[in-house]
Amino acid sequence: MALDANQVREIAHLARLAIDERDIPDYAENLSEILAFVEQLGSVDTEGVEPMAHPLDMAQRLRPDKVTHIDERERFQALAPAAEAGLYLVPRVIEQ
Amino acid sequence: MEWESVIGLEIHVQLSTQTKIFSGAPTAYGAEPNRQASAIDLGMPGVLPVLNEQAVRYAVKLGLALGADIAPRSVFARKNYFYPDLPKGYQISQYDLPLIGSGQMDIELDDGTTKRVGVTRAHLEEDAGKSLHEGFEAMSGIDLNRAGTPLLEIVSEPDLRSAKEAVAYMKKLHTIVRYLDICDGNMQEGSFRCDANVSVRPKGEREFGTRAELKNVNSFRFVERAINHEIERQIEIREDGGSIPQETRLYDADRNETRTMRTKEGADDYRYFPDPDLLPIEVSPAFIDDVRSDMPELPDARKARFESEYGLSSYDAGVLTASRELADYYEAAAGACDDPKLAANWVMDELSGALNKEGLGITESPVSPQRLGGMIQRVTDGTISSKIAKDVFEAMWAGEGDADTVIEAKGLKQVTDTSEIEAMVDEVIANNPDQVAEYQGGKDKLLGFFVGQVMKASGGKANPQQVNDILKQKLG
Numbered sequence: 332m333a334l335d336a337n338q339v340r341e342i343a344h345l346a347r348l349a350i351d352e353r354d355i356p357d358y359a360e361n362l363s364e365i366l367a368f369v370e371q372l373g374s375v376d377t378e379g380v381e382p383m384a385h386p387l388d389m390a391q392r393l394r395p396d397k398v399t400h401i402d403e404r405e406r407f408q409a410l411a412p413a414a415e416a417g418l419y420l421v422p423r424v425i426e427q
Numbered sequence: 428m429e430w431e432s433v434i435g436l437e438i439h440v441q442l443s444t445q446t447k448i449f450s451g452a453p454t455a456y457g458a459e460p461n462r463q464a465s466a467i468d469l470g471m472p473g474v475l476p477v478l479n480e481q482a483v484r485y486a487v488k489l490g491l492a493l494g495a496d497i498a499p500r501s502v503f504a505r506k507n508y509f510y511p512d513l514p515k516g517y518q519i520s521q522y523d524l525p526l527i528g529s530g531q532m533d534i535e536l537d538d539g540t541t542k543r544v545g546v547t548r549a550h551l552e553e554d555a556g557k558s559l560h561e562g563f564e565a566m567s568g569i570d571l572n573r574a575g576t577p578l579l580e581i582v583s584e585p586d587l588r589s590a591k592e593a594v595a596y597m598k599k600l601h602t603i604v605r606y607l608d609i610c611d612g613n614m615q616e617g618s619f620r621c622d623a624n625v626s627v628r629p630k631g632e633r634e635f636g637t638r639a640e641l642k643n644v645n646s647f648r649f650v651e652r653a654i655n656h657e658i659e660r661q662i663e664i665r666e667d668g669g670s671i672p673q674e675t676r677l678y679d680a681d682r683n684e685t686r687t688m689r690t691k692e693g694a695d696d697y698r699y700f701p702d703p704d705l706l707p708i709e710v711s712p713a714f715i716d717d718v719r720s721d722m723p724e725l726p727d728a729r730k731a732r733f734e735s736e737y738g739l740s741s742y743d744a745g746v747l748t749a750s751r752e753l754a755d756y757y758e759a760a761a762g763a764c765d766d767p768k769l770a771a772n773w774v775m776d777e778l779s780g781a782l783n784k785e786g787l788g789i790t791e792s793p794v795s796p797q798r799l800g801g802m803i804q805r806v807t808d809g810t811i812s813s814k815i816a817k818d819v820f821e822a823m824w825a826g827e828g829d830a831d832t833v834i835e836a837k838g839l840k841q842v843t844d845t846s847e848i849e850a851m852v853d854e855v856i857a858n859n860p861d862q863v864a865e866y867q868g869g870k871d872k873l874l875g876f877f878v879g880q881v882m883k884a885s886g887g888k889a890n891p892q893q894v895n896d897i898l899k900q901k902l903g
Contacts, residue, residue: 345696347509384502384524384701390709396444396481399451404461407469417460418568421511424558 332370333363428666429630432658433638434593434623435585438600439578440610441554441618442485447575448553449476449519454576456616464556464571470515476704482577485609486526486551487710487718489579492603492725493546495530497715503551503705506697511569512556520580522699525550526708527579532603533727534595535745544596545584554578579609585624585635590654594647597621602726606751620645623654626671627661636661637671641685644678653678657685729754737767746775753789756796763800766807773803777820794823802830814887815839842889845897848881851889852897855880866902874898 334342339358343350350358404417413420446453450467467474490497504522527549533541556571581600587593601619604610611618626638641657644650656678661671676685724732726748733744733754748754757774761767778799782792802823806816811834822833834840842848855877856863866873874895881894 341696345507345698384707385703385705387706389706390500391478391706393480393483394451394477396446396479397451398446398453400446400453400463400465402462403466404464407464407466407471408461413566415563415568417462418559418570419461419511420563420566420568423560423563423565423567424511 332366334359334366430627430658430662430665431630431632432588432590432654433585433626433628433635434587434590434654436583436587436593436596437622437624438581438583438597439554439620439622440489440581440600440604442482442577442579442609443611443618444479444481444485444577446479448479448482448551448577450575452575456613458572460568460570461572464574468514468571468575476519476702478705478708479577482551483526483708483710484714484718485577485607486549486579487715488607488609488722489549489581489604490527490530491715491719491722492607493527493530493532493549495546495549496528497710498524498526498528499710500524501526501550501708501710503702503708504699505702506552506699508697510555510558511567512558512571512574514556514571514574518553518555519702519705520552520699521550524707526710532596532599534592534599536595537591539741542586542592544586544592547582547584549579549581552578552580585626590651590658593623593654594651597650598647599726602749602751606723606726608723608751614645617645621650623650623657625654625657625661627658627665636665637673639671639673639685640675642675642677642688649678649680652680652683653685656683660685723751726751726754733757737761737771739768739771743771743775747771750789756789756792759796760800760803763797764804764807766803769807770800770803773799773820777817781820781824793826794820798823798829805830805834809841809843809890810834811839811841812887812891815841839888842885843893845893848885848889848893848897849901851881851884852877852894852901855884856901863902874902877902 336355336359339350339355339362342362343358408414408417408419411419442448444454447465447468450465452463452465452468455463467476487497489495501521502524503519505517506520506522507517509516525548529548530546532544532546534544535541554573554576556569556574559568559570562568583596587596601612604619605612613619621644623641623644624638625641626636628634628636639657639661641653644653657676664671675688677688678685730741730744730748733739733747734741737744739747747757753774757771760774761770764770778792778794782789787793799820802816802819805811805819806813811819811830818837819830819833819839822828822837823830827833827836859877859880862873862876866877877898878891878894881898882889882891885894
């Protein structure tokens, strides 16, 4: 599967990456090669094989519903670029 | 042209666990911002989610209540999108292998008939945090206390055909999660949230029209208004020859209108994939049996039992089982007396009226069900009349003790002593010679006048049937 320029722009947008228009042909070519490489897996006959969700052949362990939390708000907020009144501050976001 | 509306609901139920779905941080509402956000909830590097057993148990409980398939093996997936109240950049949800598969729920329609509504699936996921847009210069404040709170998203089939049906479905699901005690049901605090998919099509057509998704219609009243408004809007566009774009719309309750929030053009691509941090959830038959053994009697079964066991009408049984708390109250009251029908009337009329007047819930009733039942028993055994019972009820409401204490203290015991009533009757006859003459002259209606006078003389305490009999006998 070969990616075109628009698909590259779309992928970059979904990943919130700013890319240079001039680099798009290179990205398209490189990403297409990665896809083609992975595509080789499609040649394996998987008829009757149950899809695998995880490489470990184990089931999820469950945790009892008990509070084990220690409040470390001050430590975490010291790492944030901006915090006020206990809230993390980010550039204003309002959905239109 | 006649149009038919097609509605499906997605309801997010916040599960009332003590801790988050993947961390040991508490879920209590109203804490100081970010005091309940752990490293896992914040998406710090190197942390690993560990699934809360209670969340799985609650999801299975609902699955059993909906007669749904419980997947022996289901998988968590990452739903990728960027928003500041989602620190990891993805929400852990379930995609192609949800825990709860297809089930169904019966709703009762206005005309008394029952409609079966399909439930497509229900899956576990984590809630996001909250963004606060006010109070900061060009910034938004993020509170991640809610991040990681367990949600069960319940998706219905597009089986609903009117806003009223949608409300009936939503109310029924609300009742069920309250009966199961898996969610506090508090809609103001966002514990029970609803998105509605609405489309219209010419009546008789099989194909669905393009749908609009209405976000966050979070009260029973708003959901009906929002859907009705959206149906009208779409019909208007279609009748003018226009087409409906697929989009997400937000309902504005103040203006009673919906408006575009985002179009599905350049469709949301969430790039779901299995979350490598979490192994598949395996639910054993033993686990399901264990959950089943813990299931309460559900509203439909309880309603049927109220009809057969207590002889209540379908309507009364429906009212009394609308919430588990009310049904529990009623059963306790009915158990404390010999007349379950009279108990039903008292709970639905006097008690509910008094509670409404004071804005109290059934669990806050100042009169316990045992005391109400005890008072009803005094009506049944003839100690007090129904009329006096209202006075006794008021006194109990005011905290003056149980029925027997009030009856004793206020001397409200019904007078059934024949000679005492006869004496009162004699006095009334002696004091009203004109009316006696008229009555004896054929004016039968005056009996009511005499009964009233005797009742008045007794302070309402004379047994009305005896008063009637004695009067008739004496007046000849």
